[in-house]
Amino acid sequence: MAAGLLATPAAAASGSTTQAGKVASSSSATPRPAVSVSKTKASPSSSDECPTRVTFSSRIKVKAYGGKTTVAYRWLRGNGSKSAVKTFVVKGKGVKYVTAKESSTFKGGDTKGWQALQVLAPRKVTSAKGYFKVSCGDDEWDGDKEVVNTGTVGAQAWVDERNCEATLIGRITTSGTRWVRYQWVVNGRVVDRDAVRVYGSRKVYHVIRPHESLRGWAALQILSPGDASSNRAYFKIWCRDSSPKVSASVDAPSNYEGDCPVTRTFTGTISASHGRGEVKYRWIRDGVAGGWQSVYFDGRGYGHQSRSVSDSWSASASGTSRRSIEIYGGPTSGTVEGKVTCKAAPPASKAWIQTETISVNQTGTCPTSSVSGTGSVYATGPIKVTVTWHVNDKKVASEELVFTSAGTKSVSFNSTSDGKAGTARFGIDGGGSDTVSYKALDCAEATDKAADKTGA
Structure with missing residues (x-):
């Protein structure tokens, strides 16, 4: 896996064009080189020793007509696998010979098969098959017959390789009848x-x-009774298509109705069939591609792996938002949609002075008297306001009113006076006010009444 785990090089393309009305003459074209291959030879073709290294060889004959001729070939094997394609170049014209070789080492078990050389370019031709056989140990067993014994329990192992899988085969031997605990180690x-x-x-x-594709070794280990381990059985598993499959899916948050702004989260899952490495992806938000990000797969185990990713949507008004995930060099997930419905904010609470409740009165004797008054404030809901009383433009009282719900609150004041007429103003800071007048005291009348009381 690399960035864009599914990305592969674009297939090569070739073509030619000619001017309209003109046809290239085949007589002037350079003929393709002739190619032949000899029968593949396996050396040794038969062996009863292990390990055995078998070398396969075939001679390629090329009849070239000048310039440079590129020859491409690969090995075909009896188990269905093929080698990587290899190339070499011959220069000039005439008959050229090149011998191609490939070697394999067999470390245990009974193995037989064949290989053949296949030339792919400049012409396709396949050699006759070269057969081989490697036999190690007693023919009673299928495979490497090395048995490791601890006490009365033994174990041995060999491998049956197929296309993209291998069967590990082990034999446990005991002296008598008993239960045996074992494990496979790969x-x-x-x-x-x-x-x-x-x-x-x-x-x-x-x-x-x-x-x-996987290669390595396997062993059968006895856990109880005793402690034994088989030989190492070596294997090479070949898979026709070994590239991991990567996909993505996205889930939308549930539809939301309530106060705004609000944050909603889309969740995504990136999956890989197997393998390890980095996978690049990006979010497609309402049709607009975001920046590339990465997740990493550690490749533990043989099977499916997944990673979770997320993307947030901050909504300040009612609406919908769509998301999908694009894999670098790979597929794009389906598109999902989230929906937000914002509730209208309740109207702000207000407060005002109830004019009809305001009353102001001056009382007392001259030259000492007082002015007092009361007034009410009504609020439509929760709110905090500051109210003041001014007498003849001089602040004489101030109070903070806190409303937790709709209702009325009263505010009173009492202040000294000179007995003269004046005005009192009841107001809400930043919210208006109302002014009322009060009468002067009749100081002469008040003085006569005091004198009459003294003469009596």
């Missing part, structure tokens, strides 16, 4: 554990399906 990692009842000898199996 490339140093335990992949399976089990227990079986063995009557002298019994085969056990484990299938490797890695989804991608």
Whole structure:
């Protein structure tokens, strides 16, 4: 896996054009080189020793007509696999010979098969097959017969390789009848554990399906009774299509109705069939592509892996938003939609003075008297206001009123006076005011009444 795990090079394309009305003459074209190959030879073709290195060879004959001639070839194998394509270049004209070789080492078991050389360019031609056979150990067993014993329990292993899978075959031997606990180890990692009842000898199996080409070794280990391990059985699994499959999906948040602004979150899942490495992706938001981001797969195990990602949407008004995920060099997920409905904000609470409740009165004797008054404020809902009383433009009282709901609150004041007429103003800071007048005291009348009381 690399950035854009599914991205592969674009297929090469070729073509030619000619001027209208003109046809290229075949007689003037340079003929393609002639190619032939000899029968593939396996050396040694038969062996009873292990390990054995078998070399396959075939001679390629090219009849060139000048310039440079590129020859491309590959090896075909009896198990269905093919080698990578290799090339070489011959220069000039005339007959040229090149011998192609490939070697394989067989470390255990009974193996037989064939290989052939296939030339792909400049002409396609395949050699006759070269057959081989490697036999190691007692023919009673299928594979490497090395048995490791600890006490009375033994184990051995070999591999049956197929297209993109391999069957691990083990044989457990005991002296008598008993239960045996065992495990399979592949490339140093335990992949399976089990227990079986063995009557002298019994085969056990484990299938490797890695989804991608894999090579390494396997061993059968006895856990109890005793402690034993088989030989290492080497394998090479070839898969026709080993590239991981990457996909993405997106889930939308549930529809929302309530106060705004609000943040909603889209969640995505990026999945890989197998393998490890970095995968690049980006969010498509309402049709607009965002920046590339990355997730990493560690490749643990043989199967499916997934990673979760998320993307936020901040909505300050009613509306919808759409999301999808694009994989770099790969597919784009389906598009999902989230919806937000913003509730209208309640009207702001207000407060005002109830004019009809304002009353002001001056009382007392001359020259000492007082002015007092009361007034009410009404509010439509929760609100906090400051109210003041002014007498003859001089502040004489101030109070903060806190309303938790709709209702009325009264405010009173009392202030000294000189007995003269004047005005009193009741107001809400920043919210208006009302002014009322009050009368002067009759100081002469008040003085006569005081004198009459003294003369009496």
